[in-house]
Amino acid sequence: MNARSGKVVSKRPKHSSTAAATHNKNLIKNEEKEDIFSKLPDELFTNIISLIPDARDAKRTCILSKRWNYIWEFLPILCFVMPFLRYNKQENEFYYDFTRCNLLPNEQVLQKFNDSVDKALALRNSKPIQKFFLCLSKDFDYSRVLNWLRIVISCLVQQLELILAASTSGYCVRFYWGILKNCDNLIELTLNGKFVLDVPESNGVLFPSLKKLILMYIIYSGENTFVNVISQCPVLEELIVKKLYYQGNDLIETFKVSSASLKSLSLSLIDYDSQVMVHDVFIDAPNLEYIYMLDEVTSEYHMTESLSLVEAHIDTSRRLLELFTSLSSIKKLTLTRQTIRALNTIHSSINVELLFPNLVKLLIGISGSWEWDFVLDFLNHMPYLKHIPFTDGLLCADQIYLQECNQLEETPPPSCLLSNVKEIVILNLDAILWEEFAFIKYLLNNANKLETLKIIAPDISPKRRAEIFSLVDPNFVVLNLFEASPSS
Template identity: 35%
Template sequence: MNSHSNRAMVKADLISRLHDALLIQILSLIPLPDAQRTRILSKRWKNLWALLPILHLVMPFCWTAEEINRFHDLVDQALDLPGNIPIQRFYLYCSKNCSYDRVSGWLRKVVQCKVQELELRFPADRFAFRLCWDLFKTCTTLVKSDLRCPVLEELFVERQLLNGLFDNMDTFEVISTSLKTLRISFALCVNENLRVAISAPNLEYLRVLDFMSSHYSLTKPSALTEAHINVEQAYPGPQIVRCLTSVKILTLNHRTLMSLSQFYGVYIPKFPKVVKFVIEIKASSGWRVLLVLLNKMPNLEDITFSDGFYPGTHARALNESWNPPAEVPACLRCKMKEIIIDNQETVSPEQFELIRYLLNSADKLESLTMNARTINTKMREQVLNLYRSSKSCRIQFV
C-alpha cells in the first residue's frame, strides 16, 4: 500500500515539475471551469489557470441569481490578472440573463490585455445589444473578430484611424442567416491586406465604403435588392459586383468602375432585375464600363449620373472615351424612362453630343433632368431644342 502511494506521489511530482508553459498548454485543452478547479491541487497549481492565453467562457442557462453571479464572478476572476497578461483568444457565449453591462467591462479588460482573437455569441432571445467599436480603436493587436447573434437583422461596422495609429486586423467576417441590412465603412484605415468575408444568404441591403480591403468573399445573397458599392482597391470591386445579380437598385462609384475596367470582360455578370442605377464617372475608363453595364441591364428604367457626365476640364477625355456603340443598348432603347444628371456645372460641346445621343436613342424616355448650375442661356436653348425619340419626354433644368 505504501509502495503504491509513493509511486503515485512520484508521478504527481513529475507532472507538477513540468515547465509553466507546458502545464498551461495542457490546461488550455480543457474547459475553463475545469481548469479553474485545478487550483485546489496544490500551491504549484493555484494560479496557473489564470495564465491561460485562451479563455473559452460559456454561460449556462441560469435559473437563479446565485448561478448568474457565479458565472459573472468566474469571468471577473479570469480577467483579474496582474500586469494585464496578454490574451491570445477570448471566446464568450452569453445566455439570456447575462449582465450586458458586465460584458462591456470584460471587453475593455481584454482590449487592455492585447487580445488577438475575439469571438462573441449572443442568444436568440436577446434582441438588442450595443457593441461600441470605440472599445477596439486603441487595440493594435486584434487580428480577428467574430460576432454572432442568431436574430441579428441590421449591422453597421465602422473602423477608423485614431491618433495616427493603425490596427492589425487582417480578417473581418460576418456569418448570419438572419441579417438583412449590412453597412460597412472602412474609409479611414490603412491596411492593404484586410480580408472581408460575408456569409449572409438573406441579406436585402448592402452598403460598402471601403478604401483598405484587398479581398472580399461574399456568399451570393438571393434576396439582395439594393446595393451601394464604393471600394478603392482593384480586386474587391469585381469580387463584390459579381455577387449582386439579384439587386433592383445599384450604385457604383468611380473607384469601383476603375476596378471593373480591368476585369469587366470576365467579372461583370448580367443584372436582369436592376431598374435603378446610380453611377459616378470620373475617368475615361468609366465610360467604357458603362456601355458594358448597360448591355448587362436589360430592364433598366432609371439612370442617375451622380457627379455629372464628366468634369468640364476633361471634356477632351470624354470625347476620346465616349464612342457611340453600333447598336443602342436594349435598356436605353426600350426601357429607359428617366435620366438624371446631377452636379453638372455646364454643358461642353462633347457633353452636348452625349445628351443628343441619349435623347435620340431612348424611345420610352419620360424625363431628362439636369441641375447644370452655370449653363448659359444659349446652350440651354440648344439642349431644349434637341430631337427626342420619345415624344412625351420632358427636359428639365433644376
C-alpha cells in the same frame, strides 16, 4: 369747474413713471400666477417635452419655469456631453477643445458635470429609459461611468450610445464589456471612438433583443473579437462598422460578418496610411437586403449570395469582379467614381455572362468622357434597367477628351437604353459643356422609351437650354432643367 364758463372739466389723471412700473410688475406677477404650463401634470408635461428631437434642447426648457428644473431628468431620452467638447457638424463628430479647457478651472467644471449626471440618474428611481447618450472626453472618471451604465441598464434602457471624443492620436480606453451582460431590453447599441474591445467566445446570448449595432473606430484586441460580438446578437438586423487601418492599430487580417438575421450591412474599411496590411472579408448573411461597401484595404472577398439582396452601394477599387458575382439579384445599385474608374481598367476581364437581371436603377459616378464607352458597354449587363441617375455629372471640367465625343455616334447603344430606360437624371457639377451636350444627345437619340429627363446644373445658358429642348419631343418626354449652386 371752469371759472369763466361754469362748466365742470374732468381731467385724465397722470400716471407717474413709478406708478407705471408698479403696474407692470403686478401684471407680470399675475401672469406667473396664471402660468398654464406649470399647472400641467408631470406625466403630460414630460410627454410634451419628449417630443423635442434633441434631448439637449429639452433640457434647456428648464429656464422657462423653476418647476421645470427637474422635469427633464424624467424624460425617456437622456443626453450628456462632457465639458470642453465641441461638435463638428461637417464631420459629424465631437472633438476635445484644448483652448477652451485652458480658460476654465477643469476640476470644478468636471465635478459639476459628474454631479449633475449622478443627480439625474438618482432621481429616476428605476423609471424606464428609452435612450441614453453619453459623450466622453479624455477626462472622464472610469468608475463613475461604469456606475452610470449600471443604473441605465437597470432602467431597462433600449438605446445606448457611447462616444469617446477624439483628443490625442494615441489615446484609447479599454471598454469593460461585462457591464452589458444584462442588457436584455437593449435594441440599439452604438460605440463610437477608440474603445478597446475584448469579447471572449461564448455559447450564450449577450443581446437577445439587439437589432441595430454601430461600431465606429473601435480597436479589437483579437482576431475573433468582432466575430464573438456578432455571434451573440441572434436577432441583429442592421450593422454599421467603420474602421481605420493605420500603424499601431490592430491589424486584423480577416473581417468576418456572419449572421442569419442581418438585413442591412454598412462596412467602411479605410486605409489611414500606406503601410497597412491587406486582408480578407467574409460575409455570410443569407437574408441581407442592403449592403454599403467603402473599402480601401481588402485583398479578397468571400460573400455568400443573398437572394433577398435588393440594394448595394459600392465605393471600392478592389476585387470588384468577385464582389459583383454576389450582387446579381439586386434591384438598385450605386457605383461611385472610384468604382467606375477601377472597372474601366479591368474592362476586358468582365465576364460577358455577368448579368443583373433584376436591376432597375443604377446610380453612377463618372470621372470623365474617357469612361463613356465603358459605361455604355457595362449597361449591356443590365437588360431591364429603367432609371439612370448620373450623380457626379458626365465629365470633370479639367479633363476633357474630345476624340471620344466625336466617336459617340459610332458606339452601339445598350439594349436597356433602346427598350427599357424611362428616366435619366444628370446632376452636373459645372455648366453643361458641348462635350456633355453630345453625350446627352446620344442618350436622347437612343432612349426610345424615355419618359423623363432631369438635368440639374449651376448654370444652363439660354442657348444650351434651347439646344436640349430641341432634342425632346414634349408629347413623350418630360424635360426638367434646374439651375442650382454647385454645393446643392
